Amino acid sequence: MHRVYNSAFMNMLKMEENAKYRQTIKNVLEYDHRILPRFVNFMNNPDEKTAVEQFGKEGKYYGACVLLVTMPGLPMIGHGQIEGFREKYGMEYRHAHWDEQVDEHMVRMHEEKIFPLMGKRWLFSGSENFVLYDFFAGGQVNEDVFAYSNLKGCERGIILYHNKFAETSGWIRTSTAIGVKGANGETVLVQKSLGDALCFNGDGRCYYIFSDYASGLEYIRSGRELSDSGLFVELKAFEYHAFLDFREIWDDEYGTWGQLCHSLNGSPAQSMDEEVKQVRYKGLNNRLRELLALQAVDQEETEKPVAEQFRNRLTAFLVALAEHTGDVGKWERLVTALARQYALFSRLTTHKTGDVPVDEPLLQFGEVMGTRIGRLICYSHICLHAAGRLVDEKAYPHASAEFFSRFGLYRPLEESFQAISEEVWQRFPGMDPATAVSLIRVMIEHQLLLSTAVEKDGERDFTTLLEETQARTFLLVNRSNDHEWFNRERFEMLMTWLGVAALFDTEKEFDADELMAMAKALQKEITEITGKAQEAGFEVKEFLAWLNLRKWRNDKLAAKIPNA
Numbered sequence: 001m002h003r004v005y006n007s008a009f010m011n012m013l014k015m016e017e018n019a020k021y022r023q024t025i026k027n028v029l030e031y032d033h034r035i036l037p038r039f040v041n042f043m044n045n046p047d048e049k050t051a052v053e054q055f056g057k058e059g060k061y062y063g064a065c066v067l068l069v070t071m072p073g074l075p076m077i078g079h080g081q082i083e084g085f086r087e088k089y090g091m092e093y094r095h096a097h098w099d100e101q102v103d104e105h106m107v108r109m110h111e112e113k114i115f116p117l118m119g120k121r122w123l124f125s126g127s128e129n130f131v132l133y134d135f136f137a138g139g140q141v142n143e144d145v146f147a148y149s150n151l152k153g154c155e156r157g158i159i160l161y162h163n164k165f166a167e168t169s170g171w172i173r174t175s176t177a178i179g180v181k182g183a184n185g186e187t188v189l190v191q192k193s194l195g196d197a198l199c200f201n202g203d204g205r206c207y208y209i210f211s212d213y214a215s216g217l218e219y220i221r222s223g224r225e226l227s228d229s230g231l232f233v234e235l236k237a238f239e240y241h242a243f244l245d246f247r248e249i250w251d252d253e254y255g256t257w258g259q260l261c262h263s264l265n266g267s268p269a270q271s272m273d274e275e276v277k278q279v280r281y282k283g284l285n286n287r288l289r290e291l292l293a294l295q296a297v298d299q300e301e302t303e304k305p306v307a308e309q310f311r312n313r314l315t316a317f318l319v320a321l322a323e324h325t326g327d328v329g330k331w332e333r334l335v336t337a338l339a340r341q342y343a344l345f346s347r348l349t350t351h352k353t354g355d356v357p358v359d360e361p362l363l364q365f366g367e368v369m370g371t372r373i374g375r376l377i378c379y380s381h382i383c384l385h386a387a388g389r390l391v392d393e394k395a396y397p398h399a400s401a402e403f404f405s406r407f408g409l410y411r412p413l414e415e416s417f418q419a420i421s422e423e424v425w426q427r428f429p430g431m432d433p434a435t436a437v438s439l440i441r442v443m444i445e446h447q448l449l450l451s452t453a454v455e456k457d458g459e460r461d462f463t464t465l466l467e468e469t470q471a472r473t474f475l476l477v478n479r480s481n482d483h484e485w486f487n488r489e490r491f492e493m494l495m496t497w498l499g500v501a502a503l504f505d506t507e508k509e510f511d512a513d514e515l516m517a518m519a520k521a522l523q524k525e526i527t528e529i530t531g532k533a534q535e536a537g538f539e540v541k542e543f544l545a546w547l548n549l550r551k552w553r554n555d556k557l558a559a560k561i562p563n564a
Contacts, residue, residue, distance in 0.1 A: 003039075003074065006041050006042070007042075009067075010044065013067070018146070021146075040076050041073050043055060046079075050087065052081075052106075062238075062240070063162070067161055085098075113213070131150075131197040133194070146159070160241045168234075173231075201227070206224070207248075208220070208226060212242060218271060219266075219268050220272050257276065288317055290313050292413070295372050372424060446468075450495070450498045462547055474490055485537075485540065486540060495530055499522045
């Protein structure tokens with residue numbers, strides 16, 4: 001194919017002659033769209049200043065670069081463009097004359113924002129289904145906004161870029177004129193709606209979820225709105241949107257997706273699949289919110305009323321959960337058992353009865369135990385315990401993890417931690433809302449790790465902990481020189497709270513002496529485990545090797561003891 005160098009792309013975008021460049025594209029589309037794929041689009045070449053000299057290193061550069069890799073034609077990346085080099089390279093250069101350092105931030109931005117779009121060239125490179133739109137803002141076309149779409153099979157893509165230092169908002173609905181060959185060979189100019197161009201279904205029950213590659217967020221729109229009215233978009237100065245990965249969703253008999261679309265009112269979210277859980281299981285999530293709200297109450301002043309409220313709110317939560325799982329008959333027994341756990345937790349954190357000395361090892365399970373942060377973690381554990389046991393005692397604790405995910409119950413936890421003031425978090429280095437939620441997620445899957453009920457031959461099975469994705473993320477596992485390392489502070493934090501979980505993992509009621517004996521035994525083992533992790537340099541392979549050696553020694557010892 002004969003290629004045509006498109007210097008208008010570089011010059012007009014640089015000078016923000018947006019109306020002129022839009023007219024250039026419109027002229028081609030009216031004449032013959034097949035010319036567009038012949039263009040070579042670029043932001044610099046050996047005869048021009050470098051891309052960063054012309055476009056800078058901020059929004060304007062990345063917006064133009066998005067157009068570069070999503071327009072039909074051949075995108076040409078200049079030498080040193082990704083690295084942010086400023087030296088102009090002539091064709092006669094044998095080597096660089098300037099000693100420039102790679103701009104690592106710019107490279108990373110290309111990796112995050114531009115390269116994923118380059119991976120979609122199969123969608124963007126053709127012109128057969130390429131459509132350019134007028135962006136209507138306040139009843140007039142805003143020529144500073146480039147808006148176009150493309151279609152390949154069932155895959156859709158919509159790109160918008162505002163090449164101006166200003167803010168705007170408006171709709172894309174109708175395309176610019178497109179030349180189509182008639183039966184007699186004459187060219188007929190037609191316009192397409194967004195719905196026709198991208199084959200959207202206008203049925204009132206149909207919805208579309210799509211991702212914005214600029215922000216990583218998801219949006220939901222009704223098929224009827226996309227077909228009848230188009231797409232409404234807000235754009236800041238030099239901002240772009242790259243809407244891809246469209247999914248067609250049909251509403252259920254309860255109108256769940258419609259409710260979600262209405263409640264968001266055009267706003268994005270991290271995950272629409274998670275958002276719809278908040279609609280579908282609203283009552284259940286609200287019961288958990290009410291239960292977690294008790295952590296804000298001053299327990300020392302109102303211990304008995306709080307205990308009564310805890311029992312009532314836990315009952316309401318379990319009843320709501322049972323309605324979704326069908327396990328209606330189990331919740332009464334669980335309330336009684338978990339109320340004992342709550343009483344145990346209260347004794348660990350208030351210390352007002354005098355039977356738990358403040359200088360005992362029990363308090364070494366975490367200095368946050370008596371704070372709102374500590375109460376939230378322990379409340380969460382009790383709720384997770386209840387969810388898992390209610391559903392499937394044999395599958396516990398994995399049933400807890402599965403059901404908290406299925407019903408969107410992490411959201412109330414996240415909200416509760418985020419409601420705690422920054423001043424409180426600052427008192428505990430290494431802890432913040434995101435870390436606390438991540439900790440609880442790991443505790444759900446591994447909360448029995450330190451329980452004496454699951455220990456086998458003196459061995460703690462840390463292999464699964466160091467292999468499971470969520471735990472590895474929390475422990476900040478990283479690889480270097482063919483070795484894997486985990487973070488000391490995160491590991492010690494996790495052991496601390498798994499120790500607390502081990503104390504709670506019982507339906508038996510302990511007296512003060514039994515409770516203290518359990519606490520001391522757990523503290524001793526945690527100290528040994530964290531000490532050996534330190535000796536291993538927090539290297540995964542070395543730490544697991546010690547655990548295997550410990551198991552072998554315990555096996556040898558057991559063989560020498562009759563009936564061991």
